[in-house]
Amino acid sequence: GLASIRRTLQRTNSGGLTTLPTKTKSSERRIALPTPCLRSLEQHRDRQLQEREAAGTGWRDSGYVLTRPDGAPIEGSTLTRHFNTLLRRAGLRHIRFHDLRHSTAILLLEQGVELVVIKELLGHAHIGVIATVYAHVRLRLQRDAIDLLGHALRTPAETPGKPDDSDEPPLCTVPVR
Template sequence: MTAPRDTPASRRIRANGDGTVYQRKDGRWEAAGYVLAVGDTRKRVRVYGSTRKEALTKLTEKIATSNRGVPAASAQGSVAAFLTYWLETVAIHRLRENTHTRYTACTRLYLIPGLGRKKLAKLTAKDVRTWLDQLRTTCQCCARGLDTTRDQPQCCAVGKCCSKRLSPLTLAYVHSVLKSALEHAVREEEIPRNVARNVRMGTPRPRRFEPLTTEETRAFLTATSGHRLSALFELALRTGLRKGELLGLRWEDLDLAGGTASIRRTLQRTNSGGLTALPTKTQSSERRIALPTPCLRSLEQHRDQQRQERDAAGAGWKDSGYVFTRPNGAPIEGATLTRHFTALLRRARLRRIRLVSRPGARCRDCSRSVSPDRSPNPPCASQRNG
């Protein structure tokens, strides 16, 4: 008589509904259980891991998500269903709020209309390439019906296409969002490979950035004379700090005696938290920079000016701790700063440019980086003067 096979402890002690965990013949561990599926049904899912704990953790996460009423994505389901699941249960916990908002808009405007009806399991690289090529050559006014919402139609509604195409940078962004979503589907073993990675998009050329010349910078600094944020604009021109980094500076970050500033955070507006201080975009963005001598003088004057504003505000002063604030001490909105900058450009009769340079932008006078803090080389005359 054959001896009964020993039942693994994981099968004996797990409660009904918790699923099963067992080791396969190939050495891997497999966990299986029932979760909520699309259409208010239930399906049995299987996950794998190199250890029992890894497989059990994966299954527990899926069951917990199911218990919250979120249906599990299925390779038999549509691309639209998986993208919705990914945005609502995965990406929302791993992306910054503003980034998640952009991902959601990209999915709603382009991914779901173009690929949403296809089955996730049957999506091919050819499908993705064909859709991207069509998106590249299709007028967005016609595709999205934008002309119907205009007071004065100027495209398809009048029988004349305006040929409004997506830029190469936007196309690359849409492609990257799709790759991120499908990469998660691979990690959850919904599909065997990320077909979007097999589609070549090419590297889009960034828009050429032309910072102010030496003469233009001098004219702008002259226009900022007497402005309560003149120290901010001088710091922006001489160091190339981003707008959020400038607004996120606190007095504790500045060492005026040593002539340095520590960049630790960025100030941004989010839908849920309003004006919020966030960590820098990447770990390498958190850094210490040397402050030019003119900036040290202007910052000292700005500190004295802020003390006078605090005395004048009295009990109405909001001690936010930021270097650059509103007259009552509250933080400054990024949009407000942009309006001030644009008004000063008009006052100086200069062309309109972005408030600060993008990382990697090149000086028009010497072709070097316009951000001295990001380069071991000393700034050129154009950067020293503005």
């Protein structure tokens, strides 16, 4: 149930597609995968075994999870082309593939996930990157938090017909999200 990020695949001027170390040591990490992702990867593995059989001796065992039908690594430009096709078919606006990373960070922030956890998931070396890049989201979340606090501090309406003779403080309710 974990994905291990240990290397990066980049196109270089001299060597074509080349496996290189990650940008920083903190970029090397393990990420827990949600169950739907695991199921999808299992289905992909089954399809890839069929591709391997079909390719026969032409199969290139690259060791990568996502490959071309002959087992060779997928070019970044090919991935981008396929991604753009999927966006068009789904009727979604054009975004860069890398924008999925930003969307992940924003969704996690909005769900209340700690900055340090997001930093580790994305492989950033410093938490300040997350805090700076996503400051606009944090401000919106702060406004939401202050609105919740204001709601919690509001004096509840007195119940008609029942005088409050107790020494107990009034009950307050806070919506839980």
